[in-house]
Amino acid sequence: MKKISALIDAFFKGIGRSRVSVIGAMIVTVTFPFLLGLVLIDGIFHIDNPYLGGFIYMVLGPAFMLGLVMVFVGLFFLKGKEEVRLFTLEYLREHFTDETRFNRVRKLIFLGVFLTGVNLFIIALLGYSGYHYLESNAFCGKFCHTVMNPEYTAYQNSPHSRVHCVECHIGSGATWFVKSKISGARQLAAVALNTHPRPIQTPVHGLRPAKETCEECHRPDKFHGDKLFVKNKYLEDEENTLNQTVLLMKIGSAGSGTEQPHGIHWHVAEENVITYKADHKRMVIPEVTLTRADGTQVVYRSEDAAATVEEEGHGTETREMDCVYCHNRPTHIYRSAEQALNEKITDGAIDRKIPYIKRQAMEAITQKYATQEDAEAGIDNHLRNWYRENLPELDQAQLNKSIAGTQEAYAKNVFPEMKIEWDTYVNHIGHGTDFDIGCFRCHDGMHESESGEVISADCDTCHAVLAEDESDPEILQTLRGE
Ligand code: HEC
Ligand code: HEC
Ligand code: HEC
Ligand code: HEC
Ligand code: HEC
Structure with missing residues (x-):
């Protein structure tokens, strides 16, 4: 003692x-x-x-x-x-x-x-x-609440909501941990000083190569075959008629051993290296180079795209094509207004039996609101007023549920505080209805090599369209054995 x-x-x-x-x-x-x-x-x-x-x-x-x-x-x-x-x-x-x-x-x-x-x-x-x-989702997603709220919300509304932020953004190893903390400190300062951009700019140029993140969990060399996609859409008519599009998507494989690379995941096969030049937004691609296993190269160029890049005046970046080039929104998936409502009607959050609900909900969610709170009140008003005037006998419980579903369709996808409106972030997984994004940045029939090879724009390259916007398509009846 x-x-x-x-x-x-x-x-x-x-x-x-x-x-x-x-x-x-x-x-x-x-x-x-x-x-x-x-x-x-x-x-x-x-x-x-x-x-x-x-x-x-x-x-x-x-x-x-x-x-x-x-x-x-x-x-x-x-x-x-x-x-x-x-x-x-x-x-x-x-x-x-x-x-x-x-x-x-x-x-x-x-x-x-x-x-x-x-x-x-x-x-x-x-x-x-x-x-x-x-490394926790709480820190990444909630600490800078307003700034990260859109990404965090979209992430929770996606198939990856149980994958931690850091598994895609940092991955394993000390180097990327340190790198991320240095950039994190800069971001924290930007939030504190309120100098961060609204919305956050994409693409994220410093993202870790997908080989070291996505491919820790996914193995496109083990994928094979085709996959059936059925897309439900509802018309803006009195019955909210269901229309379906059915696609057989050629998922394909990156190939390994005896299996040949084919279909959509042919791009990420080890034996094909595809590099491209793109503008700073990765929206316009003037040049694509394919290097095959035997070392032969094909360079595809598009004069149209080159002219656009020239006009923009930001120059180009050269990158190797990886998962994120197509899957740029694997988890921060912001739906279009159309998609958001279709999903809500499909899963029953919005009641399809209410006459004109698709049309009225669409009107309500595409108004401009200053904040999410305004939107909540605005959507409620819009729907309640219209149905009070036009369908006063409507069951109120049915309406209340559908109002909540419509409000959610908005709240999960639009963030006025961060200047994220409908369609602010582009999803490159398909080509959109205007055939100008995603795959069509290269597969537009305009990218041609000196010997005349063209990157295919043939509709059957990637999928077979088995039905397009049909009510009760025959192909689905056949598949169901009806
Ligand atoms: C499945 C992988 C994955 C997970 C999990 C993930 N992210 Fe992302 N995130 C990405 C990819 C890929 C991009 C790049 C998008 C681009 O470059 O266009 C991205 C982009 C972002 C951006 C830039 C803005 C935007 O919307 O593109 C922010 C901010 C972000 N992530 C934050 C987070 C936070 C916070 C979490 C966890 C709550 C998280 N991420 C979880 C893959 C992921
Ligand atoms: C930690 C593991 C993990 C990582 C890392 C990861 N994923 Fe996933 N991913 C999953 C799981 C698990 C699912 C399945 C979720 C389900 O079926 O609900 C999935 C599903 C998917 C799907 C199918 C989505 C759908 O709609 O069915 C795609 C595409 C995908 N991931 C792409 C990516 C990309 C691109 C990256 C890298 C940016 C990535 N993943 C990183 C675990 C991961
Ligand atoms: C050329 C564009 C492209 C590239 C590159 C690409 N994918 Fe895909 N991938 C697609 C498309 C298109 C689909 C099917 C449509 C969809 O899922 O929305 C798909 C589907 C998937 C699925 C779901 C498969 C299933 O059977 O449901 C996973 C998982 C996936 N990709 C992971 C990856 C990973 C990991 C990489 C990188 C190694 C990668 N993809 C590279 C375009 C691509
Ligand atoms: C950076 C440019 C680029 C982008 C973006 C791109 N591709 Fe490709 N793709 C190519 C090139 C180059 C080829 C080889 C030339 C050809 O077969 O037309 C190819 C070939 C293909 C093939 C044929 C593969 C085989 O079996 O030979 C499919 C299927 C395909 N792409 C699907 C897609 C899909 C789906 C997307 C969008 C999700 C996409 N591609 C986006 C460059 C691109
Ligand atoms: C380079 C590959 C590629 C080519 C070429 C292509 N598509 Fe697609 N298309 C896709 C992918 C990938 C999707 C699905 C994206 C998704 O997961 O929603 C798609 C989706 C679609 C859809 C469904 C859209 C929706 O959501 O309702 C239609 C319809 C369609 N394509 C028609 C066409 C037609 C017509 C052509 C020929 C002019 C064509 N596509 C050429 C890759 C391609």
Whole structure:
């Protein structure tokens, strides 16, 4: 007991001699209990609050570490001239050879080792849970709420909602962790200073190559065959008539071993390397180069596209084609107004039995609103007024449910605060109805090699259209065995 109190005594005397140490010690003492308590609570109960996490790992943690550093800097380096010798070899030798002196420093050494142990434990705990916090969806998606809300909402409304942000944006390994934290710090500053763009600009040029992210989970070399796509659409008539488009999509394979690369995933086969030049938005592609396994090259050029790039005046970037070139919205999927409502009617959130509901909902969600709250009220008003005037006998429960469904179609896809309107972000997975995006950036029949080969624009290259906008298409009846 006595020994320990003497030890502590010596330590505090040491600290007391330096003002820097005193301030450091005060910071450490104040932050220590909160920090330990909160880290343990966070570790045990996994609190999903981004601000609590931010407070622990971005404020308390660094403050605690700063305090520690100040204590030690003060203790060893800032105590007046005499003690500067503390670390010199001669000084140590003197102390260790003289027994009484040795006893004096021994206390300090023991205490130092003990406290360092405690501190290392806390720092390790802090590092471990801090690392997990910085990698968590709560931090990525909610900390800068307004800014990330669109991406986070769209992500939750997608097939990847159980894949963590970091699995696509950072991936494994220390290099990308550090890279992401450096760019993250810049982004955090932009949010704090309110200088970030609205909406966030795409494409994301610094995204990690898809080989190291998507291909950790997906293996296009193992895909095969075709896949049936059935798309439900509802007309803006009294019955909200269901029309269906049926496509047999040639998913194909990137091929491996005996299997030949074919179909849509032929592009990502190891034996084909496709590089392209594109404008800064990756919307216009003047040149595509295909290098085959045997080393032969075909260069396809489009004069039209070259002229457009020239006009824009931003020059081009050269990239190798990877997953994200087509799947640029694998998880931040913003539907068009049409798609959003079709989905809501299909899954029953909007009641198809209400006459004209597709048309009225479409009118309601395509108005301009200043905020999501305005939109909620506006959509409610729009629908309620119209049905009160035109169909007063309508069942109110049915209407209420459909209003909620319509509001959700809007809230999941439009974010006025970030200037994200319908169709702000382009999805390149198909070609749109104007045949000018996605696949058609290359497959437009205008990209030609010197020997006259053209990147195919034939409708059957990618899919067989088995039915287009038909009510009760025959092909589906056949498939169902009717
Ligand atoms: C399945 C993979 C995947 C997951 C999971 C994912 N992202 Fe993304 N994210 C992408 C891709 C791919 C892009 C690039 C889009 C482009 O370049 O056009 C992107 C782009 C973004 C952008 C730029 C703006 C935009 O909409 O394109 C932000 C911001 C973003 N992600 C944040 C997040 C956050 C926050 C999470 C977790 C809540 C997350 N991402 C989860 C793949 C993913
Ligand atoms: C951590 C694993 C993981 C990563 C990384 C990942 N995915 Fe996925 N992805 C999944 C899972 C799981 C599903 C299936 C979800 C389902 O069927 O509901 C899926 C589904 C898909 C689908 C099919 C979606 C649909 O509508 O059926 C596509 C396309 C896709 N991923 C592309 C990508 C791309 C592109 C990337 C890289 C930017 C990526 N994935 C990264 C796990 C992952
Ligand atoms: C040339 C454009 C293109 C490239 C490059 C591409 N895909 Fe696809 N992929 C498609 C299309 C088109 C579909 C089918 C339509 C859809 O899913 O909406 C598809 C479907 C998929 C599916 C769903 C398959 C199924 O059977 O449901 C997954 C998973 C997928 N791709 C992953 C990847 C991954 C991983 C890469 C990169 C290695 C990749 N794709 C590269 C265009 C592409
Ligand atoms: C960067 C340019 C580029 C884009 C974008 C692109 N392709 Fe291609 N694609 C090519 C080239 C080059 C070829 C080879 C020439 C050819 O077969 O016409 C090709 C060939 C194909 C083939 C035939 C593969 C085989 O079996 O030989 C299919 C199918 C295909 N693309 C589907 C798609 C789909 C679907 C998309 C959009 C999701 C798409 N491509 C987007 C460049 C592109
Ligand atoms: C280079 C590949 C490619 C070519 C060429 C192509 N398509 Fe498509 N098309 C796609 C893909 C991929 C999708 C599906 C995207 C998705 O998942 O929604 C699609 C979707 C469609 C759809 C359904 C759209 C919807 O959502 O209702 C129709 C209709 C269609 N294509 C017609 C055509 C016609 C007509 C041509 C010929 C002029 C053509 N396509 C040429 C790749 C192609």
